[in-house]
Amino acid sequence: MFESLKKKFTGTIGKISDKVTAEEELEAASEETEVVKSTEKSESPKSVEKPDTKPVDDRSSETESKVEDGKKSGMLGFLRGKPNETDEIKDEKSIVKESSELETPISDETELIESETSEKSDDKSGIFSFVRNKTISEKDIDDILFELELALLEGDVAMDVAEKIINSVKDDLIGRKIRRRSDVTDFTRDALKKAISNILDIESKDVISLAENAKKSGEPLKIMFVGINGTGKTTTIAKISTYFLEKGYTPVIAASDTFRAGAIEQLTHHADKLGVKIIKHKKGADPAAVAFDAVEHAKAKGKELVLVDTAGRMQTNINLMDEMKKIKRVIHPDLIIYVGDALTGNDSVEQAQKFNEAVGIDGIILTKADADAKGGAALSIGYVIQKPILFLGVGQSYSDIIEFKPEWMVEQIIG
Ligand SMILES: Nc1nc2c(ncn2[C@@H]2O[C@H](COP(=O)(O)OP(=O)(O)OP(=O)(O)O)[C@@H](O)[C@H]2O)c(=O)[nH]1
Ligand SMILES: [Mg+2]
Numbered sequence: 001m002f003e004s005l006k007k008k009f010t011g012t013i014g015k016i017s018d019k020v021t022a023e024e025e026l027e028a029a030s031e032e033t034e035v036v037k038s039t040e041k042s043e044s045p046k047s048v049e050k051p052d053t054k055p056v057d058d059r060s061s062e063t064e065s066k067v068e069d070g071k072k073s074g075m076l077g078f079l080r081g082k083p084n085e086t087d088e089i090k091d092e093k094s095i096v097k098e099s100s101e102l103e104t105p106i107s108d109e110t111e112l113i114e115s116e117t118s119e120k121s122d123d124k125s126g127i128f129s130f131v132r133n134k135t136i137s138e139k140d141i142d143d144i145l146f147e148l149e150l151a152l153l154e155g156d157v158a159m160d161v162a163e164k165i166i167n168s169v170k171d172d173l174i175g176r177k178i179r180r181r182s183d184v185t186d187f188t189r190d191a192l193k194k195a196i197s198n199i200l201d202i203e204s205k206d207v208i209s210l211a212e213n214a215k216k217s218g219e220p221l222k223i224m225f226v227g228i229n230g231t232g233k234t235t236t237i238a239k240i241s242t243y244f245l246e247k248g249y250t251p252v253i254a255a256s257d258t259f260r261a262g263a264i265e266q267l268t269h270h271a272d273k274l275g276v277k278i279i280k281h282k283k284g285a286d287p288a289a290v291a292f293d294a295v296e297h298a299k300a301k302g303k304e305l306v307l308v309d310t311a312g313r314m315q316t317n318i319n320l321m322d323e324m325k326k327i328k329r330v331i332h333p334d335l336i337i338y339v340g341d342a343l344t345g346n347d348s349v350e351q352a353q354k355f356n357e358a359v360g361i362d363g364i365i366l367t368k369a370d371a372d373a374k375g376g377a378a379l380s381i382g383y384v385i386q387k388p389i390l391f392l393g394v395g396q397s398y399s400d401i402i403e404f405k406p407e408w409m410v411e412q413i414i415g
Contacts, residue, residue: 001369001370001372001373001375001394001412002369002372002373002374002375002378002412002413003373004155004373004374004375005152005155005157005374005375005376005379005413006375006412006413006414006415008148008151008152008155009148009192009413009414010414010415012144012145012147012148012188012192013185013188013189013192014185015144015147016140016141016144016173016184016188017181017184017185017188019140019141019144020134020136020140020141020178020184021134021180021181021184133177133179134177134178134179135175135176135177135178136173136174136175136176136178136184136187137174138170138174141169141170141173141174145166145169145170146166148165148166149162149163149165149166152165152376155374155375155376156345156346156374156375156376156377156380157375157376157379157380158346158349158376158380158383158384160380160383160384161199161379161380161383161384164195164198164199164383165192165195165196165199168191168194168195168198169188169191169192169195172187172190172191172194172195173187173188173191189414192414193410193414196379196409196410196413196414197406197407197410199379199380199382199383200379200382200383200406200409200410201406202382202383202386202387202388203388204363204388204390204404205335205362205363205388205390207221207223207335207390208247210334210335211244211247211249211304211305214304214305214334215249215304218299218302219299220252220295220298220299220303220304220305220306221304221305221306221334221335222295222305222306222308222331222332222333222334222335223240223305223306223307223308223333223334223335223336223337224291224308224310224327224328224331224333224335224336224337225237225307225308225309225310225337225339225365226310226313226324226336226337226338226339226355226359226361227312227338227339227340227351227355228312228313228314228315228351229260229312229313229314230312230341231312231339231340231341231344231348231367232339232341232365232367232368232393233257233309233310233312233339234257234263234266234267234270234309235270235367235393235396236339236365236367236391236393236401237253237267237270237307237309238267238270238271238273238274238398239391239393239398239399239400239401240307240391240401241253241270241271241274241276241307241398242274242398242399242401243391243401244304244305245274245276249304249305250276250303250304250305251276251303251304251305251306251307252276252277252278252279252294252297252298252301252303252305252306252307253267253270253271253276253277253278253279253294253306253307253308253309254278254279254280254290254291254293254294254295254306254307254308254309255267255268255278255279255280255281255290255309256287256288256290256291256308256309256310256311256327257287257309257310257311257312258281258282258283258284258285258286258287258290258311259283259284259287259311259320260311260312261283263283263309263311264280264283267280267309268280273398274398277297277301277303279293279294279297281293287310287311287323287326287327288323288326288327288329288330288331289330291306291308291327291330291331292330292331294306294308295331306331308327308331308333310324310327311323315351315354315355315358321358324358324359325358325359328359334362335362335363336359336360336361336362337361337362337363337364337365337390338351338352338355338356338361338363338364338365338387339364339365339367340352340364340365340366340367340377340381341366341367341368342366342367342368342369342371342372342375342377342378342392343368343371343372344377345374345376345377346376346377346380348366348377348381349377349380349381349384349385352364352381352384352385352387353384353385356385356387361385361387362387363387363388363389363390364381364382364385364387364388364389364390365389365390365391365392365393365401366378366381366389366391366392366393366404367392367393368393369392369393369394370393370394370395370400375413378392378409379409379413388404389404390403390404391403391404392404
């Protein structure tokens with residue numbers, strides 16, 4: 001689930017960490033070389049007659065060349081990545097030691113290098129993980145975040161959402177002081193988590209407490225399911241029935257899809273398997289009348305829930321959209337739930353907007369999340385219409401439904 005979204009975010013964390021520390025490592029490496037050179041110059045004036053003449057002492061010429069090698073190895077270390085870096089740092093350290101053997105006094109700067117290199121060696125996250133009081137700049141992260149924004153858009157994340165994430169991460173990171181690579185990694189991960197949590201932070205509905213209130217009041221909780229064809233409305237009603245049955249509430253199902261051939265039979269099949277009462281009329285009957293009868297039945301029998309199945313309809317089909325509005329007028333549902341197919345990405349977000357404009361949606365159930373690698377709809381849909389995702393459909397069996405929790409989603413995609 002949402003693998004591609006996860007890859008994008010974790011890839012970004014890695015890239016930002018590499019970029020921010022790589023530049024600093026390079027500077028640090030050449031600075032260290034400079035320090036070694038200046039140590040030699042200031043501490044061994046006798047061994048060098050003129051700054052640009054050849055050193056008299058063979059060993060100091062060897063030292064010079066090793067220093068140059070050290071400088072190169074610092075650069076190569078950056079280009080090659082971690083595995084060779086340990087040796088290279090050791091080399092630099094031994095060069096420093098050698099230079100101090102040559103000229104007895106050990107300068108403060110040399111001590112500094114030694115203590116820094118030993119700190120590097122102790123750090124398990126990598127020898128070059130130590131950086132010197134670096135501050136993250138816009139230049140460090142701009143390109144990488146632009147790349148992330150494009151990747152999010154390709155992954156069906158809505159434009160507003162992608163922009164909001166990028167801006168929030170920028171605001172959080174630019175100007176942060178870091179000391180080591182792990183700081184960049186942690187800050188970037190935290191910044192992404194915060195940005196995504198804010199996107200998903202939409203007041204949700206606790207359907208169980210709504211059912212409990214309905215039980216106490218003696219009025220059933222009426223939930224109507226809407227959406228375009230084939231998104232999973234009927235299957236979701238069977239899953240939601242199971243969910244409530246397990247929690248001790250008894251639903252009644254209204255077969256208000258009187259339009260599609262086989263729809264009533266399909267729902268009857270589920271209701272029979274679950275042992276749930278279904279109220280149905282003939283194909284072509286008025287869906288609002290079926291829903292009304294189901295509510296009356298629930299009231300008469302003291303059942304806590306009415307789940308109203310409706311025909312799939314395109315948001316452009318005016319007659320069917322009007323029919324849906326009529327069901328709403330007749331039974332006054334407590335919740336209208338838009339059932340969207342996660343696999344259709346941006347389309348399901350746009351359709352949710354249209355259904356919201358037409359009837360007013362209270363919550364969302366995204367189905368087929370089990371097959372959705374992109375995750376764009378799950379990340380964007382709630383933010384775009386400012387309604388909560390209540391559940392995710394994660395398979396084809398009755399128990400394949402999970403409550404949607406923003407923290408869970410953040411954990412899925414950032415870890
Ligand atoms: N993998 C997977 N398949 C699902 C999920 N939910 C529904 N489906 C499948 O999606 C297909 C359509 O499901 P339905 O419940 O008939 O969809 P519908 O919205 O009622 O369709 P219409 O009544 O034609 O509008 C079925 O094959 C379901 O098994 C889910 O969460 N995961
Ligand atoms: Mg159906």
